């Protein structure tokens with residue numbers, strides 16, 4: 048029983064090791080090293096698009112159910128082949144480039160969005176020993192690479208020579224830069240507690256008994272998680288933070304002038320970002336692949352999918368933010384909250400457990416109360432026109 | 437009110453919708469999609485689409501007498517009638533040609549209203565596509581003829597009223613044909 052469990056747990060790792068051992072029989076060492084990189088790379092390159100395809104299907108299904116209709120259910124059983132049909136449609140579409148567009152940048156932008164989205168996969172710990180590259184600055188790498196996504200989006204909007212695109216691009220720049228700050232700060236407590244920037248080590252410190260010592264079970268963990276998750280939703284331009292591509296205001300925002308496969312690339316980047324951000328959120332606060340009984344990678348994918356479902360749920364529920372509300376939310380609410388949260392983590396580290404709970408809850412409640420009061424929306428009093436009656 | 441309660445409430449609404457879509461029926465918060473080719477909505481009795489000609493008995497005994505009123509009244513002019521002539525060259529009281537261009541008909545139902553002989557009524561069919569070009573939806577009188585039973589089936593109330601009306605008219609006619617018993621003349 049134990050053996051089977053650990054075998055399934057390590058099945059991908061074992062498979063890779065076996066292939067490498069086989070190659071090692073009759074090939075020089077440097078080729079084996081190269082092959083190791085290629086195998087991980089190919090696995091990620093296949094995983095990314097497949098995840099994107101089926102996330103679109105999942106999203107359409109769930110949103111459909113929320114709106115009391117079936118989602119796509121015609122192509123294949125339960126519509127399972129729908130993403131493939133969509134892919135064929137995208138490939139056969141005409142590729143239109145606006146006459147006055149900056150052709151080179153217009154072409155480069157969609158390609159460049161996909162690259163960072165795929166690069167983040169490298170540091171995501173999919174399971175026990177299943178991090179493609181266990182960088183000791185893994186989290187820093189994630190922050191750095193994910194902030195690149197602003198650039199291609201802005202390239203796309205600028206090169207399209209379309210006012211809607213440009214407005215979308217401007218909004219993207221403002222939004223993504225604002226939300227990057229609280230997102231990074233929200234993750235700091237997890238890094239403080241695990242004393243490492245490596246995503247794998249962060250997961251390992253959440254082991255505990257039964258692998259259930261997740262950071263989310265502490266007051267700073269839950270605040271950090273909520274803030275991080277909200278910022279992650281904003282980072283991948285998903286509703287209710289989808290101002291950069293607000294259909295009702297900006298046609299389609301930065302990808303207004305894209306069609307066919309280029310458009311699909313933007314979509315792909317968006318969904319892969321959603322996946323990796325959820326994966327990182329799970330890694331930082333939900334214990335990554337830690338969990339009792341089931342194989343580690345099942346835990347990881349389960350948690351990530353659950354988070355993605357919550358994102359879809361958000362999309363089915365909330366109307367879009369107004370631009371000033373969006374900015375105010377990031378700078379006036381989330382940012383102070385994360386700063387307090389960092390202090391709270393320090394407090395947690397240096398006090399005994401039960402007292403820490405008490406203190407944290409008190410401080411958090413006071414802080415929330417203060418922030419809500421400070422962020423109160425100004426509603427002018429209703430005027431009484433004395434002479435009007 | 438706790439901060440964020442509204443957000444939570446909204447999310448519960450969508451969650452409820454999501455869950456009930458699996459087990460409730462249409463009018464109770466379940467899915468209201470009708471999967472068209474497999475499932476169909478029941479049409480209302482007075483649903484009207486594209487006219488047909490009613491016959492009693494054999495299919496060539498349509499009630500139409502080729503009076504041409506519907507042809508004149510039809511707003512888009514999609515009815516074309518030619519009166520038949522008998523062997524002697526006198527006009528017979530039935531159409532030789534009765535064509536309706538379904539691609540032109542706008543389903544207004546005026547033909548049904550103006551016909552004094554209860555012979556043209558609106559049908560319940562609506563799946564009449566054709567890829568063969570604009571003239572392919574012209575229907576001749578054979579294609580338009582439907583039995584009175586069919587009429588009774590799709591629009592029972594209307595058909596019953598029409599039958600009743602025709603019967604009383606018939607009875608009156610019979611009564612008129614048989615000369616009334618001579619009344620005493622003063």
Ligand code: SF4
Pocket residue numbers: 499500501502503504505506507517550551552553554555556
């Ligand atoms: S359908 Fe009615 S109105 Fe039209 S020609 Fe025939 S009898 Fe006249």
Ligand code: SF4
Pocket residue numbers: 486487509510511512513514515536540541542543544545546547548
């Ligand atoms: S329904 Fe209207 S448009 Fe169609 S044939 Fe009758 S009168 Fe003409």
